[in-house]
Structure formats: structure tokens, C-alpha cells
Amino acid sequence: MSCPKCLVVDDEPIILELSAQTLSSMNIDCVGAGSFAEACEYLKTQMFDLCLTDMHLPDGNGIDLVTLIQQEYSNTPVAMITAFGSVESAVQALKAGAFDFVTKPVDIKALRVLVSTALKLSEKHEDSFSSLVGESCAIQSLRVKIAKLARSQAPVYIRGESGVGKEVVARLIHTQGARASKSFVPVNCGAIPTELMESEFFGHKKGSFTGANTDKPGLFQTAQGGTLFLDEVADLPLHMQVKLLRVIQEKQMRPVGAAKEISVDVRILSATHRDLADLVKQGKFRQDLFYRINVIEINVPPLRERIEDIPLLVERILQKLTDNGGKTDLRLSSEAMTFLQSYHFPGNVRELENILERAMTLCEGNIIQLDDLQLPTIKDDIEMTEEDYGTWVNVSSTEAHAEGLDPLLEDVEKERIMKALEKTRGNKTHAAKLLGISFGALRYRLTKFNLRFNSD
């Protein structure tokens, strides 16, 4: 097998020399280019497994080279060599598509780690995305983004409502990338007591505080070489935000009670269901940390915006329930499926899982009926007065059957829907809001009850 080949672009001969020595000790061929133009010439005529480029080149800039390689030679991972402490240019490089950066003066150990990570990256085959179920456009474009982000080492901030699949996405970014053989360490930042946070994250030395009876590694050490997923990152107290920022920037940390700093090589992924930019505005989250963890942002859309994925998700969840000892050959009646596709799922996929688990227990036989779903019928709405809509009915359809209330409930529902439509002059969006149900749920009911409003 031939040696991997690396293109190093820098106008400082000492950097070219150092890189060549380090790379050849790793059995990697090194080709040096002193300028942007020279690098372009090499790229046109040779294939490279990796490119390392300086930020400042005599005839151009490293970011433009990153962009060019991303566009024309996308199989070649590229890393940026930046001046020490220049966070801005490192962030710029990662945003342009560089998979990582190394600071000057170049630390040989850091360079070795970076190069071996990059080479694993180009060897990596397409793994399956089977944990991310869905064929909607939203999920398909999410997969493309994940595949791209997996090739990078940039911090990624995953945004999305509760239960939408943010951790699924984080795991995929890890397992599809070069760090896959090392640990993925998820941590719920809101679940660690403030006084234990520092020792949880950075570890501690025996005797460093009362109760520290042994040396204990922190989450950063556990994730060494792998990925640390900071879930609910908005819950980090401000003093921890400062400490975390330092570690991310300097790639060094000191366990509680330790005399020496240790190097950390951990990719940071973070997520929250809250609006982090808004928390920054309110002074509850540090702008500098936000800037550092939010180098690349990815949004996981709510389930109600991809209802075409519901049948596939249902199939997967029912299969999982069966595999875990539940009923076999479980299916959903078509009425139940239609209803699920009109529900607004405030708790997203996790709520769908809970609904189906409960329904499996309730259903007789192996076909889940609409009643087994036990979804709320009409929600209470503060805008509705008792006089307008009668008392709030929150009886599940199952109970309604048992008591023989079904026709009665239907009448109440029909009456309320018609009143809401009258009140909103036939505007279904407003009527659904007034009734406290999703637009899809209202449409479903209009069809089910064969209701027509004058303006229909």
C-alpha cells in the first residue's frame, strides 16, 4: 500500500521542515508549497489525503484555500495553522469547512493527533444512518449536514424542541466521524449539582476536598479522543461557562487539586431546547462561550413539520417495543394513524414513543385503535369562556366508550368547533388556536364529523 500524502502550505520554511519531519515519522509523504498559487498547482496534478495550510499566505489567504478544497477536492480534509490565541481565525476556518486547526508554535504531539484523526477520516466509509428514521426533506437534508459535520472537528450547536432527536443527531456526528472508536460522552448539564460541577467535568485528585477519597477522572478525560455532548448547555452556571471556555480555547485543563495541566483532545457538541441567542441577550449565557460552541449550528425540526415521517417512526417504535418483549405484530389502525398525523406533538418523537408504549398496553389484540392512543381531545383555552363552550371535557375516548358517552362527546366537539369557526368567521387557523388543537387536528375533525362552515 502506498503512503498517505499530505500537502503543507506555508511560507515559513521552518514550519514546512517541522511538518515534513513529523509526517515522515508517521510514514506520510509530505509535499510543501510556499504560496496559494503553488498549492493550487499541486492540487491540480496530485491527489492528497490531507492538507495543512497557514492562515496567511504571501499571495492569498488560507480560508480561500479551505473553501477551494471544499468545493473542488472535497475528499481531502484540510486543517488550518493559526496564530496562537487567534480564536477568530480558527472559527472562520472551521466555518469555511476546515476539519480542525492547530496553533503556532506548532506542538508536535497536537500535530500528530490531528494528522492521524484526518487520515482515519478519509478512510471512513459511509456508515448507516439507521438510528435517524425518516424520509422527509427535512430529515434527508439533516443527514447530508450530519455527514458533512462528521468530517469536521468544529464544535456544533444542535437546536430543537424537547424530544426532537438532538441526541440522536449528536451521536451520529460522532459515530460517522474519525472519533468513532473513542467515547461519546453525553452529559445533562442541568442534572449536575453546581458544587460538584468542576470535579465532574475536570476530575479531581485524592484529598483535594472532603470526600475526595481517590483520584477521579472527569468527563473530559472520559471523552479523551472522542466527543463530549453537553445537553441542556443553557443550564451551565456562569462560573462553569468561564472554565469551559478556557478548556475549549486552550485545549488544556487542570483537575481539581492537581498541580499540572493536562492536554485535552475532545470534540464539543452541545444542545438545548431553549433560545441560546436570547439567553445571551439577557446576560444569562456568556457571549464568548456561545460564539465558541456555536461555530456551526444545526436545527432539528419539530415532528409536526415532518408528519410524513410518522408512519416510519411508528413502524420503528413498534418494532422496538416488540423486541423488548412487547406484543408481536403490532400495527396501527388507519384511523389512529391519520389522527397521529394531525396531532401537534409538543413532546416530539419522545412523546410518540410514550403514546405508542401506552397504547400497546391498552390495546386488545395487536391493532392499536384511535381510542388506545389516548390523545387529548380538545384542550382548555383561556380565551374560551364557560358560557361560550360549556365545561371543559377532557375525557379520553376510551373512558367515553366505557360510559357510553361517545355520541355525547361528539356533539360537544361538533358544537364547540362550529362556535369557534363562527367566532373566527371561518378562519380555521384561528379556530384551531381558540380550541387549543393543531390545524391538522381541526381539519381531521371537520372531515370526521363531515362539518362544513358557510365559507367552505
Ligand SMILES: Nc1ncnc2c1ncn2[C@@H]1O[C@H](COP(=O)(O)OP(=O)(O)OP(=O)(O)O)[C@@H](O)[C@H]1O
Ligand atoms: N428521527 C428519529 N428516528 C428514530 N428515533 C428518534 C428520532 N428522533 C428521536 N428519536 C427517539 O426519540 C427519543 C428522544 O430523542 P433525543 O433524546 O435524541 O431527543 P432530544 O432532542 O435530545 O431530547 P431532550 O431535548 O429532552 O434532550 C429517543 O428515544 C430517540 O431515540
